[in-house]
Amino acid sequence: MSAAAPALHFAAAAPELVPLPPLLTEGVVRAALLEDLGRAGDITSEAVVPADARFAVTMTSRQDGVVAGLGLAVQAFHLLDPAIRVEILQPDGMHVSPGEAVMRIEGxxxxxxxxxxxALNFVCRLSGIASATAHLVAAARANGHARITCTRKTTPGLRALEKYAV
Structure with missing residues (x-):
């Protein structure tokens, strides 16, 4: 017989998180963009999308969880075009439901x-870590004697980002 999963209790407001300094994150975001775009760039967008085409898009949550990594997404957009307007609708650390708007991007x-x-890779990875951590914290609270702490077992090059998500 298995014990029921502990109920998750999320704060109505995002916790006070100290943002990661751009000096720490910009190199990682720049490296990810370089790896993704390679020497050729985004040949599909350049071949199909007119140079002056503009649009607005909303990033939404696919599932229940805790959002994290939005600052990295903003950096990814701004490194390619500083004129892109980004509005964060749910800050890092906030519980989100499926279909809930998290960020709006225009440009x-x-x-x-x-x-x-x-941008999505960073948000998905760090939100996954934040959501899993929230479940573990809820289980530890239900136990009353356990504590959740960070470890050094992280993805090379992403330690600060993954620890931030915890």
Whole structure:
């Protein structure tokens, strides 16, 4: 017989998180963009999307969880085009439900499309870590005697980001 999973209790407001300094994150985001775009860049967007095409897009949550990594997404968009407007609708550390709007992005279509995969990869990975941590914290609280702490077992090059998500 298995014990029921502990109920998750999320704060109504995001916790006070100290943002990661850009000096720490910009190199990682830049490296991810370089790896994704390679020497050729985003040839699909350049071949299909007119240079002056603009659009607005909303990033939404696919599932219940805790959002994290939005600052990295903003950096990815701004590294390709500083004129892209980004509005964070749910801050890092906030519980989100499926379909809930997390971020709104407006600007030239090409740089948005070129940065979106890297932006989504960071948000998905760090939100997954934050959500898993929230479940573990809830289980530890239900036990009353356990504590959740960070470890050095992280992905090479992403330690600070993954610890931030915890």
């Amino acid at each position: 030239l279509a090409r740089p948005i499309l070129s940065a979106e995969r890297v």
